[in-house]
Amino acid sequence: MWERLSLRTRLLLPLGLTFVAALLAGAVTLQIFTTAQLMEETEPAARSARAVAAALNGALRTSANPQETLDAFVQSLGTSETIRFRGLGTGPDAPPPEVQDPQGRVPGWFIRLLVIPEFRATFPVTIEGKQVGNIVFVPDMSADIHEKWIGFLAIACSGIGLMLLTGVIAHFTARSAQRPLQNLGDGLTRMRMGDYDQLIPPAGPPEIRRSAQEANELARTLHRLSQDNRSLLRRIVSLQDDERQDMARELHDELGPLLFGIRANTVVLLESIPSGEAGLRSAAEGILQSVETLQQANRRILDRLRPLYIQELGLERSIHTLLQNAKAQAPDLKVTSEIDATLNEVDGPLLQTVYRVIQEAVTNVLRHAKASAMHVAARIADREVIVEISDDGVGFPADRMFGRGLTGMLERVRALSGTLELLREAGRTCVRCRLPAGDAASNARDAKQA
Numbered sequence: 001m002w003e004r005l006s007l008r009t010r011l012l013l014p015l016g017l018t019f020v021a022a023l024l025a026g027a028v029t030l031q032i033f034t035t036a037q038l039m040e041e042t043e044p045a046a047r048s049a050r051a052v053a054a055a056l057n058g059a060l061r062t063s064a065n066p067q068e069t070l071d072a073f074v075q076s077l078g079t080s081e082t083i084r085f086r087g088l089g090t091g092p093d094a095p096p097p098e099v100q101d102p103q104g105r106v107p108g109w110f111i112r113l114l115v116i117p118e119f120r121a122t123f124p125v126t127i128e129g130k131q132v133g134n135i136v137f138v139p140d141m142s143a144d145i146h147e148k149w150i151g152f153l154a155i156a157c158s159g160i161g162l163m164l165l166t167g168v169i170a171h172f173t174a175r176s177a178q179r180p181l182q183n184l185g186d187g188l189t190r191m192r193m194g195d196y197d198q199l200i201p202p203a204g205p206p207e208i209r210r211s212a213q214e215a216n217e218l219a220r221t222l223h224r225l226s227q228d229n230r231s232l233l234r235r236i237v238s239l240q241d242d243e244r245q246d247m248a249r250e251l252h253d254e255l256g257p258l259l260f261g262i263r264a265n266t267v268v269l270l271e272s273i274p275s276g277e278a279g280l281r282s283a284a285e286g287i288l289q290s291v292e293t294l295q296q297a298n299r300r301i302l303d304r305l306r307p308l309y310i311q312e313l314g315l316e317r318s319i320h321t322l323l324q325n326a327k328a329q330a331p332d333l334k335v336t337s338e339i340d341a342t343l344n345e346v347d348g349p350l351l352q353t354v355y356r357v358i359q360e361a362v363t364n365v366l367r368h369a370k371a372s373a374m375h376v377a378a379r380i381a382d383r384e385v386i387v388e389i390s391d392d393g394v395g396f397p398a399d400r401m402f403g404r405g406l407t408g409m410l411e412r413v414r415a416l417s418g419t420l421e422l423l424r425e426a427g428r429t430c431v432r433c434r435l436p437a438g439d440a441a442s443n444a445r446d447a448k449q450a
Helices: 007-062 066-077 108-114 142-192 206-272 278-305 315-329 341-345 348-369 404-415 439-449
Strands: 083-087 121-127 130-137 334-339 373-381 384-391 419-425 428-436
Touching: 007 066, 007 083, 007 108, 007 121, 007 130, 007 142, 066 083, 066 121, 108 142, 142 206, 206 278, 206 404, 315 334, 315 341, 315 348, 315 373, 341 373, 348 373, 348 384, 348 404, 348 428, 404 419, 404 428
Parallel strands: 334 373
Antiparallel strands: 083 130, 121 130, 373 384, 384 428, 419 428
């Protein structure tokens, strides 16, 4: 739970708990020590009441008229609530006065919290050895309890004020650190997504500023390495294309004529075999059929290595031709497509990459998907070339989503700063590729407006 709390909450919660704990500790301390303190404060008054009772008894013993002396003493007490005379048989003692202060009543819960003990004390008064009443000492605790209440209010208000002040300071401190931390987190997220251009503004405490500066240095390093990596990938792709071109030329210039010569010689051999040599004729026809199969395989390999008609036909018609060939290889496969005509504005490595991605994805559908329907879409939108190939087949194995062909396509896409995704959505497998279109997007937009 603590891990899910925000920085502001982590600062304010301990402060609040500390304040509550301080109030509880103050209440416990008040309850423990107040009783003893009040007893100590009333002890001198109790001794005075004892001395008054002793003096009164002494005066009564020496007085010629004790009753008159006692009446004079009672009149001298007047309305005193602390020391009173109670004659025998006058009824129960009156309760002590309520605790009052000039501002009003002290809360009852506070008085109950103090647990004020019984402070009453009685001293007997005798005339001629016979008890006639008691000097009752009932201290008025109003002032003392009010003093404790004022002290408690002062402590509580000081604590609340201090807590509020500390809370405000903690709030603004957390606020001053939270925004730089948020910027740091957003910057690291951008770096994880491959965006190294937008740097993190150094702000906040020195520790966060240093972290932001270090993150910016890391972004610059990653940006430089990413550029180097893309340059290397472009170089690798270029070398692969050159190697494909050389291999296609070798197959076309050397293997093609050889196959053609074998086929021509086999035809001549068939024409020269007598009609009675059925076995020899059958062998020659088998050779001719094998040669024709090799020629078809050679044309397919040449087409995969270097489709020469892309530059002449344009990307749109080249994709349609590729899909027609796929339909011819799998007559039961329903093939639909949405190919943007503005793709003809694409050229260079982007042209080759778009065609290769579609070619590899279609080949995978024909070989592995066992699909009954396939849809191919390619368009230019928001300065991106977006390519999607989906089918209703069995999907990719969980342990091998990227085979050799798609791994090669991924390298091509990354070399152009694009993305390649393999998704399984609503029972369909989708290969989605996004490539920066650059000038091709502007040309396509101009073409649409025209």
